[in-house]
Amino acid sequence: xxxxxxxxxLSVREGDSSVIxxxxxxxxxxYLYWYKQEPGAxxxxxxxxxxxxDMKQDQRLTVLLNKKDKHLSxxxxxxxxxxxxIYFCAESSKGRDDKIIFGKGTRLHxxx
Amino acid sequence: xxxxxxxxKYLFRKEGQNVTLSCEQxxxxxxxxxxxxxxxxxxxLIYYSQIVNDFQKGDIAEGYSVSREKKESFPLTVTSAQxxxxxxxxxxxxxxxxxxxxxxxxxxxxxxxx
Numbered sequence: 001x002x003x004x005x006x007x008x009x010l011s012v013r014e015g016d017s018s019v020i021x022x023x024x025x026x027x028x029x030x031y032l033y034w035y036k037q038e039p040g041a042x043x044x045x046x047x048x049x050x051x052x053x054d055m056k057q058d059q060r061l062t063v064l065l066n067k068k069d070k071h072l073s074x075x076x077x078x079x080x081x082x083x084x085x086i087y088f089c090a091e092s093s094k095g096r097d098d099k100i101i102f103g104k105g106t107r108l109h110x111x112x
Numbered sequence: 113x114x115x116x117x118x119x120x121k122y123l124f125r126k127e128g129q130n131v132t133l134s135c136e137q138x139x140x141x142x143x144x145x146x147x148x149x150x151x152x153x154x155x156x157l158i159y160y161s162q163i164v165n166d167f168q169k170g171d172i173a174e175g176y177s178v179s180r181e182k183k184e185s186f187p188l189t190v191t192s193a194q195x196x197x198x199x200x201x202x203x204x205x206x207x208x209x210x211x212x213x214x215x216x217x218x219x220x221x222x223x224x225x226x
Binding site: 008031033035040041042043044045048088099100102103104105 | 116118152153154155157160170202204214215216217218219220222
């Protein structure tokens with residue numbers, strides 16, 4: 001079945017760029033999403049990209065999509081302590097009603 | 113402000129007891145969802161509803177029940193048949209079903225066993 005994979009942990013020094021990677025298996029994916037979850041809270045939609053786009057930039061966030069390799073990345077420029085959270089990659093597909101498949105999340109830890 | 117409200121934030125269940133988690137949205141969204149989150153396992157879909165008076169089972173529906181009598185409300189009941197209910201429960205909604213719209217989440221309810 002469809003799957004979304006991402007590494008579980010990432011440590012980055014404050015001020016550096018963070019790059020969180022994700023791979024997915026469904027070649028008919030329509031939208032790909034990045035969500036952020038802070039401790040004890042729900043998921044906050046950060047950004048999303050349509051599958052016919054290669055890149056989307058929104059302030060400190062840059063999303064890159066390589067559709068051929070089914071690889072999605074989220075780059076956070078100038079990482080701050082407030083960026084410490086779990087980041088979920090997710091994808092949806094036309095053939096699946098509007099059910100979204102989530103990865104297991106990448107915990108971003110900021111080093112001083 | 114428009115959003116999704118889940119209550120209570122923390123809930124405790126005794127053995128053999130049913131408990132109901134509330135989810136209300138004022139976003140005028142058609143579709144609503146319930147997820148369960150366990151550490152290291154990401155989100156798993158319990159039930160979803162694309163329109164009022166209709167709902168479908170997700171991947172882990174056993175031991176849970178839902179209703180969708182009003183567009184803005186989608187309560188989840190964790191029944192005594194759910195033997196391992198301790199988890200973080202998240203409710204979400206999206207504008208319209210089958211349109212690949214992003215889902216927006218509430219702040220969650222943490223359920224524990226007494």
